[in-house]
Amino acid sequence: MQGRHFAALLAAALLSPIADTSAASVFRCVSADGHVTFTRHGCASDQDVHLQDARNPTPSSGETIPLADPARRAMTAPANTGELVIVGQQDDGCGNLLNASERRQAIIRKEVRRGMSRADVENSLGKPDRVTASNGQQRYHYREQRKGGNSRQVSFDEAGCVKK
Known part of the structure; x- marks a missing residue:
């Protein structure tokens, strides 16, 4: 008899409506140097804390999801300072006289440049x-x-x- 009650309880638990497990609150932690970390466990005391709503409704659930606000994303172009900054250029130690493609072609052709x-x-x-x-x-x-x-x-x- 006790086995039947346990089976009935288990079936009721499995068939009962389950809470929406796709919704969660996520903390967005920003450190003083600008490093951003997302966590569910809170932020350190020296970090700025922003609560993010991380819901992911199922397709065709009828819930509308607001899209990004284009007015909020609009950025103004920085003023031209006249200074040219090159980011990510690798110095080969030989004055960068050859780019990677020219170097590769010379090696394939057994040339010295x-x-x-x-x-x-x-x-x-x-x-x-x-x-x-x-x-x-x-x-x-x-x-x-x-x-x-x-x-x-x-x-x-x-x-x-x-x-x-």
Whole structure:
């Protein structure tokens, strides 16, 4: 008898309306340096706290969801200060004379071009047969494997970049 009551209770619990589990309150924590963190457990005392409503209603539930307010997102263009700022440019140490595509093409074609590094030359031509140095400048010497083959020298400046 007790087993039947337990089964009936379990069935009633499973079939009862379940609370909307897709709704939750999320804290948006902003630190003094501007780092934003979203958490359900609250923010540290030194952070600005904003309560976010994170509801995700099921499709065709009849609830309308307001879209972003375009007036709120409108930003004014900053005044032109005349200063040019380049963000994210990588310095290859050789004056950025070659872009990535030119460097890749030169390596594939086994060419040596001004602005390539020692590593680029080794990727293009392989390890040198001989290395010499004088006055802080290095030279890579390559010779062809055939008899009477040509030899080739690549000179590097103090920074390790090909000079021509």
